[in-house]
Amino acid sequence: MHTGSAVIQLLVAGIGTGSIYALIALGFNVVFKSTGAMNFAQGEWVVMGGMTSALLFAATNNILLACLAAVLIIIVVGIVSERLVIWPLRRPNALLITLVSIGLAICTRSLVMLVLGKKPVGYPGFSSTATLEVAGITVQTQTLWIIGVTLVFLIAMHLFFERSIMGKALRAAAADRDAAAIVGVRVETTVMLSFAIAALAGALAGAIITPLTLSSYDQGAMFGFKGFSAAMLGGVGSLPGAIVGGLALGLLEAFGSFYISSDFKDAIAFAVLLLILFVRPSGFLGRADVVKV
């Protein structure tokens, strides 16, 4: 057993999981930037994306179509959620929105449980071949898809935020609501938009990870929590931070569970979160004043 190839295998696996975490972290960060709140429903959207894709695949037998349609549906769910529970709030503040998102997450999960069932579901990967042999290492093709899709999505997001008017409006509203409102940005719409993007990111993550892990209604909390840890690690609110944090967490988990213990793998994310909060709340790329009293 070559340790060299083991390391590369772990690296690939870590980057693969890390990409998923990066997507979820991005979802958190986008909502955080526009509301200051932590959206507990984020993880549930991941599950929804995976399970809906499975449902549509069973109906259409076309994976790409199913995933695309599922993602679109979850985007609508995200928008409807925002309109139903965030928009009516009379005096929104970060903590209140966070608590509301807890209620939303609970409702979303029970909806998934009731409508899509409790059985774990899955579908085959995007490529016809499940694994690939490259230079003596076995790589899941789906992992390559995950990394690829994530990369494309991140580039699209970058272009959106840097180049498009909507993206800039979102950033403006996130930076200073009042100032943005004065120059004509409809702040309420940007909040809705941020929920749509977060739902998109979450659903995408769910759609591309399901071939590897299956999707079931109770995974939402774990996805959400790990994505949040990744967001904090990279610096909450920072979009490049989501990438950094996600990859870091993914690699930490992969190497940690191999070299230390796979039993405590889940604890790694929690320990990372606490460490970050206590030692460097700003994460790698964020600002400290957001977090400490």
Next chain:
Amino acid sequence: MSDSLLRVESLNCYFAGLRAVAELSFDVQPGEIKAVIGPNGAGKSTLFNMIAGVTRPTSGEIWFDGSRIDNLPTFRRARLGIARTFQNLQIFREMTVLENVMVGRHMQGQSSVMGALLYTPAMRAENRAMTETALDLLARFELDTKAQVLAGDLSFGQMKVLELARALASKPRLLLLDEPAAGLPQAEAEHIGQIITTLNRDGMTVLLVEHNMRMVMSLSHDILVLNNGLRIAEGDADHVRRHPDVLAAYLGDAEYA
């Protein structure tokens, strides 16, 4: 001067290279009313916040009654006898008027956690005493009829008086007033001014930051004028009124009588 109540020595405050207060030294004598004035951006708030403990000075010393306080957090300064009011009011809106003042008496109580959990006679006696003192204080400020009203439901002027009452409840020796007249119509501002004068006659030392020149000129024994973080004049009302540097600094700024 060893008999000053508050002494500030070579105080500096830089925010990321921006000079807010530079090499400032002055003192406040017991029993005096000292005002700090200056145009916007002169550094008054920064100075005030450094004395109150909200901002850390970059260098320099602050002495209160013989003890060095510039490295102490706000609550420790309060325990030494410094009370303050806030320009934008930091009353407890969700608590009643009476409770606001009772909280002001916090330091005067001795009850422990066990006493609190067990509702001992000592604790009950303490509550009674605190309530009485608080009501007396409110009566002095004509707010006793509002004792059960939520502080957030008071008018702005009443809130300012409440905050003053709360500050007094802590039995301070030095009262720091942050723009006490801000946002008040002249009549109410004068009312606050009268309260301050009365308190001072009874021995309270006061340091205030204020824009309302009428109040400053009529109340203060001594006035410190700042501009760009530096002292440009210090002295009584007449001296300051005529000082050419002061006039120059204020040219273009309104508000003096």
Next chain:
Amino acid sequence: MTVLPMNTAVTARAARPWHLSDHARLLIVWFALLVIPFLAPNAYVVSLANMMFINIILIASLNLLMGYGGQISLGHAGFYGLGAYVSGVLGVKFGLSAWVGLPAAALITGLAALLIGIPVLRLRGLYLSMATLGWNAILVVLFNRLVDITGGPNGLLGVRPFSFGDFALDNDFRQFPLVWLVALLVMLAILNFLRSRIGRAVRAVATNELGADAVGIDSFRTKLLVFVLTAGMAGIAGSLYVHVNQFASPETFSVSSSILLVVMVAIGGSGSFWGPILGAAIYTAVPQVLLDYEDAELMLFGLAMLIVLIVSPTGLAGIPAALRRRFARRPA
């Protein structure tokens, strides 16, 4: 910055601390509850009542922390679990009596809260909540993985009940007086606390920390105090739980449970003294009522929480006052 209403219902009465009206009310309600074992159709109802009292301790302590102390903890069930396991393990592994386990549970949870609170309470609102969540999650991992001590996912078995010599409190009717009493003592302690100088300081810090600093209150110490105190109470609830059920398993103390506890505080009425009793009643009764539809239970709680937050932040306990205000607004 307050999210859920801060103690408006109790406020006016708090100003007249020598009035025993709230104490009297509490005692009256509690003595009324004494009839349960006599009126109950079967032992099962009594066991539900026992759980309700334990839940009252849990929810009331969280309410003290959240509604009065302004700290939203998503890890309260973790302290509950810590208390349960400490008390249970002391009995199972070391043969110590449950009467030793109970104070030990309170002390050790308090200590744990002290240790974790010192770094956590320096964080602002949202991050404080997330840190408590992380802490709870780590505790659950420990409950699950330290199999030799805790019994792992299968749970801690063979826990002995409270007993007076040979007289063991091993059935629902015998356990009832104990949980009834402990819950009463905890509620009294909370009531007393709120009426005290320190209780007012806690509320002041939660309402406006700058203002509290200005009058000489050590805000950090105050926040730590209420965090430790309420954790200790959760630990007491845990000890009661483990010796009443003679069993404990990690999933009772999960992050989801912590979140549900927060939901119950909100539904009952955060910051109201009586809210937790309503919250506990709902938390205990609803799963039984929905036994066949247990999947709907979660949805119900989620919806209730949303309704409370969006429409009626004062929760159920705030309804009488809201109605009073409604009718008071009518023109004379």
